[in-house]
Amino acid sequence: MFSDTQLAPMKAKSVISVSKLPNVDYVYNPYIGCSFGCLYCYSRYMGRFFGHSKAQWGSYVYWKSNAIQLLEKESIRIKKKGGLVLIGSVTDCYQPIEKKLHLTRDSLRIFLKNQIPISILTKSTLAERDFDLLTQFNYCEFGVSVSILDSKVSRTFEPLVSTPRERIKLLRKANQSGLDTYTFIGPIHPFLSNTQAIFRRVSNITNSIMGEIINLKCGNWKNIQSSLRKLDIFDEDYKNQANSESFYLKNKHILNIMCERSSIKFKGIYKHYNPGLKGPSNI
Ligand code: SF4
Secondary structure: OOOOOEEEEEOOOOOEEEOOOOOOOEEEOOEEOOOOOOOOOHHHHHHHHHOOOHHHOOOEEEEEOOHHHHHHHHHHHHHHHOOOEEEOOOOOOOOOHHHHHOHHHHHHHHHHHOOOOEEEEEOOHHHHHHHHHHOOOOOEEEEEEEOOOOHHHHHHHOOOOOOHHHHHHHHHHHHHOOOEEEEEEEEEOOOOOOHHHHHHHHOOOOOEEEEEEOOOOOOOHHHHHHHHHHOOOOHHHHHHHHOOHHHHHHHHHHHHHHHHHHOOEEEEEEOOOOOOOOHHHOO
């Protein structure tokens, strides 16, 4: 799994940052880079801090070797201030290297010791390993991302993450363990993501839902085009839909209505195409 990935430790100056995302106050990422290397991933901009091009996303992972020491100190400050910490905002904290390093697990012990409210989002079944810790938090949201239900189609965009079926199974186990579960439906692709079908698969095992329209402005377009070619989808049609207000509104409407009918909390949909708005804040 790691043979083609450059792996190296790094020293961080700090590990908890104030969040620019809605619904969370802070973010914590024990890793920089993600060997899952999803073709659409917009975290690829992180590479510029380490001399990597956007095209190299997926080929390197740095782990913060002093993360635990810094977290011990910073978590005391966060505990005093209060607020929710999202673990894994620009990387999957349960990517393959975590199995060996257990940096996420060691970090969870510190968050737990201080009872800091956390939110985790993953595409990896490795997360089940830590349910014993997650269930001890006074407040812990556990989220799983699902973008495309069909495994073969999913593989063209996200070849190394757990399959959609495995992720839904993980969400079910989290729900059965008593965790506060959420489903992140995203990225939502034109022609490929069936938000209604995904909703139906998770509606009895998720407490809330949010979504995200595919972000095409982060150096991922060539990758997406090559996947679309394999699927015989015309890239201009895909792009036009992805960038249209109507596509966003349609998906938002569908999820809003379905959540309302099922008494599931709907946390909105991110979109990226409006040039008047910065980043994923236009929920
Ligand atoms: S798992 Fe998440 S962070 Fe990792 S490459 Fe895929 S989208 Fe990016």
